[in-house]
Amino acid sequence: MATGWAGDGAVHDQIEATVKDAVERARRQLPAGPGLDRCEECDAPIPEARRRAIPGVRLCVACQTVRDEEAGFSAYNRRGSKDSQLR
Template identity: 70%
Template sequence: MAGGWSRDGAVQEQIDASVEDAIEQARSRLPRGESLSHCEECGEAIPQARREAIPGVRLCVACQTERDKRQGASAGYNRRGSKDSQLR
């Protein structure tokens, strides 16, 4: 059921588009190619189990954890605009 200016199914389409965008963004950040045997930031050896679990890995666990902290959570926004943004 849609209300106001939206047509039926518009809200679900926005949700689906937001989920698809988040999935695509996450996939684009996955490593690709040959895994390194040593971390490209600190030079420590990357364990064989990590290299097998994540193809294309380039960082050790400690450096990857730090990089993830620096990047922080994505600022999730609705690219199609929310009802609130249209009212402003």
């Protein structure tokens, strides 16, 4: 297939590069280093398992949940899949 000046797969390569850059940018923004032993908002102890799972953690689960809700973050896909919309 003739694509002009671009080589075969150039669009795919550009998409891959864009995704790679976005992932690297997101990783750089993640907290790093030792986390806190106590929540910076409510001073509740942060469990060792949470500190090992999330490097640089600063909030307990309860405070993080409140912050995520205020930001409008949801771990659930409330829109549903295309398959469920077609049924």
